[in-house]
Amino acid sequence: MPSPPPLPLALFLLCPALTFLARQSAAEQKLSPPAPRRPSSSPPPPASSLSARGSRSLRPVLSYFPLFLSCLENLASPDNPAGRIPLCVAENKLVTKGLLSPRMEKALPSACANHQAFTYSDMAGLPELREAAAAFFTAHFKGAVSSSDVLVGSGGSGLLSTAFTLLLSEGDGIIIPAPYYAAFDNDTSVLAGCVPVPLLSENPAAGPTEQELDACLSRSAAPIRMLLLTNPNNPLGVCYTVEQLEMMIRWARSRGLHVLVDEVYALSGFGEGGVAFSSALEVLGGAAGLGEDVHVLYSLSKDFGASGLRTGFLVTGNEQVGTYRARSTRSVKLVDSVPW
């Protein structure tokens, strides 16, 4: 039976593709870094922006992890016989440094040029992939993004679950302008235990008015903690205007709510008539303008047609969310230099 191409190979092919697209677009549009265009919204709430369970998840997962890191700083070698040998990480070194490496290098030369795919590395995603994604967002979403703002996850749904779990508590309500993507009902509730609160508005294609947002907020039985937007809209196939986006973000901020903007269809517009796509990244002047409370979701499933790769990106300025993904792996990539 033919086996599918291994994921590391796919990812290594993808990084150059994203980088290429970013460069091409920058060249075509002669993009200078976009001028910050901060809406006159109130600053994000000062309190911890994570929910109680989100804060709990920042605890180290392994009691021996600090010992492991100190061990990496003093590795045993012929020149350092008194150094340490870490025995607490199970990685198959036969693939990169032993029996299997000649065959691996023949089968997957591009993946083998860099061993990061074969060793525990930053849990926020392979550095090359995050760099390529950041360049891609900067070029196509027209707001400066750096790799440290990008978290890689297993598709849009996985990242949504992570974001809902870290930012919200069980029972918290999430306002979602209706009609919306049918899977949001389960994406919000099954793992994260949150409550989807549909917002019915007079003109869904234009987006809710401030009065409609307020009415939804005060009518909801569940305490509202987030506004979940989809732009370009699924299923309506239209985009919000910059003014509409600014108003909704300003509204949410003034009420201490998180905003998560699902932009998975960002580049799938035909550009004919209607409102052109503007990313929240453009509207807020890049990732720096996202603050602790606005988050942008993207995935390879739609514009790239690569739904099987299960690869998504969360662009967030919320350091605590970033810390959650990266916390246990600060320098684990050094493991690859362990001489065994």
Ligand SMILES: *[C@@H]1O[C@H](CO)[C@@H](O)[C@H](O)[C@H]1NC(C)=O
């Ligand atoms: C959500 O999941 C339940 C249980 O699997 C299923 O019955 C329901 O149809 C799902 N909802 C949607 C909108 O897909």
